[in-house]
Amino acid sequence: xxxxxxxxxxxxxxxxxxxxxxxxxxxxxxxxxxxxxxxxxxxxxxxxxxxxxxxxxxxxxxxxxxxxxxxxxxxxxxxxxxxxxxxxxxxxxxxxxxxxxxxxxxxxxxxxxxxxxxxxxxxxxxxxxxxxxxxxxxxxxxxxxxxxxxxxxxxxxxxxxxxxxxxxxxxxxxxxxxxxxxxxxxxxxxxxxxxxxxxxxxxxxxxxxxxxxxxxxxxxxxxxxxxxxxxxxxxxxxxxxxxxxxxxxxxxxxxxxxxxxxxxxxxxxxxxxxxxxxxxxxxxxxxxxxxx
Ligand code: ADP
Numbered sequence: 001x002x003x004x005x006x007x008x009x010x011x012x013x014x015x016x017x018x019x020x021x022x023x024x025x026x027x028x029x030x031x032x033x034x035x036x037x038x039x040x041x042x043x044x045x046x047x048x049x050x051x052x053x054x055x056x057x058x059x060x061x062x063x064x065x066x067x068x069x070x071x072x073x074x075x076x077x078x079x080x081x082x083x084x085x086x087x088x089x090x091x092x093x094x095x096x097x098x099x100x101x102x103x104x105x106x107x108x109x110x111x112x113x114x115x116x117x118x119x120x121x122x123x124x125x126x127x128x129x130x131x132x133x134x135x136x137x138x139x140x141x142x143x144x145x146x147x148x149x150x151x152x153x154x155x156x157x158x159x160x161x162x163x164x165x166x167x168x169x170x171x172x173x174x175x176x177x178x179x180x181x182x183x184x185x186x187x188x189x190x191x192x193x194x195x196x197x198x199x200x201x202x203x204x205x206x207x208x209x210x211x212x213x214x215x216x217x218x219x220x221x222x223x224x225x226x227x228x229x230x231x232x233x234x235x236x237x238x239x240x241x242x243x244x245x246x247x248x249x250x251x252x253x254x255x256x257x258x259x260x261x262x263x264x265x266x267x268x269x270x271x272x273x274x275x276x277x278x279x280x281x282x283x284x285x286x287x288x289x290x291x292x
Contacts, residue, residue, distance in 0.1 A: 001026055002047075002154065002184045009208075011041050017042040018053070019208040025184055026041075029177065029194030031202035031216070032036025033282060037210040040188040041081060044158045047186070048078045053114060062186070072084045074103070075154040076237040077147030081162075083139060091123050091142055095149070096211055096264050102150040117145040118146045121175060137168025144175055155185040161194055173198055184249035196278045211285045215280055223276035223284060228263055231256045 004161040009018040017039045034040055035276055045051035047058055049069040051219055058065045065072045084125045088093060095114045104110045118124045121141040126134070134142065140160050147155055157176065177198050189195060196216060197200050203213040212219060227248065233239045240261065241247065245261040252258070260274055261267065274280075 001061060002186075003057075003059045004043075004047075005057045005059075007043065007046060007058065007220070008054050009039075009046065009051070009185050010054060019045075021056070021205070021208070021210050023203055023210065023213060025186065026201070027182050027184050028201065029187060029199045032205060033187055033190065033192060033195050033202060034205040035190055035286065037207075038190075038205045040190075040205060041158055042208075042267045043205070044078075044080075044156050044186070044188050047154070048076060048080075049073055065154075071123050074150065074155075075153040077149070077245065079140070079143040079147045079155075079157045079160060081158045083143040084130040085134075085139065085142065088130050090128045091128055091134075092118060092127040094142075095145060099149050104150060113149065115156035117148055119147040120148075120178070122171065135168065137164050138171060140164065140168075140172050141175060144172075144179075148179070153183055155179065155183055156188075157185065158188045159190070161186070163190055171184030185271050192279045192282050204282060206286055206289060209289070211289050212281070216281075219281045220278055222275050223262075223280055225266055225273065226262055227260055227274045227276045227280050227284075228267050228271040229258055229260045229274040230269070232256045246284075246287060248280050248287065 004021060004023040007018050007021045010016045021043065032040055032043065042051065047065060049065065049072050053066060063071060092114060095117065096110060099110045099114055104113060117288050118127045121144055122134060123138065123141055123145065126138065149150065161172060164172060173194065176185070176187065185193065187199065199216060201214065202216050204211040231253065232241065238257065241259055241261065245263055245267060247258040248262055250259055260280060
């Protein structure tokens with residue numbers, strides 16, 4: 001269990017990136033979702049020992065991650081947002097090198113681990129190719145391979161699917177979901193779909209604050225019967241609805257503008273009941289907390 005208690009971080013210059021964030025994260029896939037600038041990377045970097053919080057604590061099964069950086073690094077697998085590679089090195093050479101750095105010094109054991117990871121991440125056929133020639137998806141899968149070296153107990157993956165095409169994204173998400181269930185995996189993302197597909201628990205964060213924490217399907221259930229949709233014909237109609245109801249989102253459907261609103265009773269006026277989804281949960285909580 002990863003326990004995050006009252007974490008706060010203000011950057012020099014005054015940006016309050018995290019305000020008193022507390023979370024209990026059990027083993028399994030945990031989705032941390034929020035818009036750009038929400039504070040996700042800041043939280044990930046603190047957990048990955050790359051940044052010092054101002055106040056608060058983070059412990060993994062009793063180990064204080066903030067105070068014990070060396071020990072934390074040994075049990076951590078971290079895939080940062082931008083994963084730099086040595087472009088001329090091949091995947092297999094780079095993994096061997098990183099394995100040595102992680103302390104896997106016995107060559108037989110190292111070979112077995114490196115080859116196993118190349119198979120698991122589906123990079124076996126391109127293992128001798130220079131990393132500089134890898135596609136975005138291949139680089140991210142290599143990032144997972146290096147994060148899994150040395151059997152981590154905490155895996156942190158920061159915005160992994162940004163920039164991947166749908167096939168690469170799919171392959172990457174399947175790989176993530178195959179990672180051990182006894183490990184805490186935190187997936188930070190601004191893509192709601194990633195969380196819906198993968199995560200057993202999630203949290204929504206915005207402006208450094210925790211807005212919601214829970215099981216995705218349960219958060220959707222809580223909105224059942226409260227999401228309504230209507231295609232609007234004119235700007236005036238849209239504005240009138242925006243004045244009368246909390247708007248969750250606006251989508252184009254076949255070139256027409258469809259509004260989704262939150263209402264505990266039927267709003268009438270031509271609205272139809274909509275099936276709530278995780279995107280509704282996300283936007284509903286974001287807009288509810290938006291400062292005026
Ligand atoms: P996210 O990962 O959710 O996009 P970040 O944690 O990167 O959010 O950023 C949170 C806030 O902190 C943003 O307003 C960002 O501009 C600011 N920020 C991030 N890193 C720094 C830094 N090194 N110095 C100053 N401000 C920063």
